Amino acid sequence: MPDLITVAVAYHSGYGHTARQARAAADGARSVSGVRAELHDVTSLTDGLWEGLSGAEAIIFGSPTYMGSQSAAFQAFAEASAKIWVDMGWRDKIAAGFTNSAGVNGDKLNTLTSMALLAAQHGMTWVTLGLPPGWLYSADGRDDDLNRLGGFLGAMAQSPSDAGPETAPSLADLRTAEHLGRRVAQTALRLASGRRALDGTAA
């Protein structure tokens, strides 16, 4: 039995809503046999954070959308990752992203785009959501559809500004984040298996 591979979820959440999305993404990743998931709050830029991310096959980035982009805490993490970038330490890792905000649109796409660029600068391989758009995309769509917010680049979630994290984001948005975590884990597992095969170390 080959070693477990790790999917790390590197996220910030100011008030707990995006943290729920992060936990859903981690649950999705660890639902795949052969994969373990780690949650890393990027607010504290500790050695443990960098070591955890260094050991991961895949990193899923997560941030609320604040003022139309990733939060300042997440951006501080992104800038601090320049010390990894210098040696291309994350090159060829799998990457993906999720975001949550109060508006149905809320300019979430800009946050996901920033995360995809962060991954590109690190030479990582970006995994998309891989789901058709739900809900208002078709006349018989439902608000509990997977990918109800219709994103492609990553997982989107919406939390009303006056709802606490115990009630938001919706179950549909959490299941969408779970789907992303599972998809990233499956992709990372295929990559790790292929590498072992090429190295002649396949079990």
Ligand SMILES: Cc1cc2nc3c(=O)[nH]c(=O)nc-3n(C[C@H](O)[C@H](O)[C@H](O)COP(=O)(O)O)c2cc1C
């Ligand atoms: C400083 C700030 C800026 C925000 N900017 C946006 C925004 O641009 N678009 C949006 O839809 N919601 C915006 N919101 C709402 C948050 O995205 C929303 O409350 C989200 O659920 C917070 O997630 P968190 O609990 O993980 O921090 C903003 C909230 C704050 C505090």
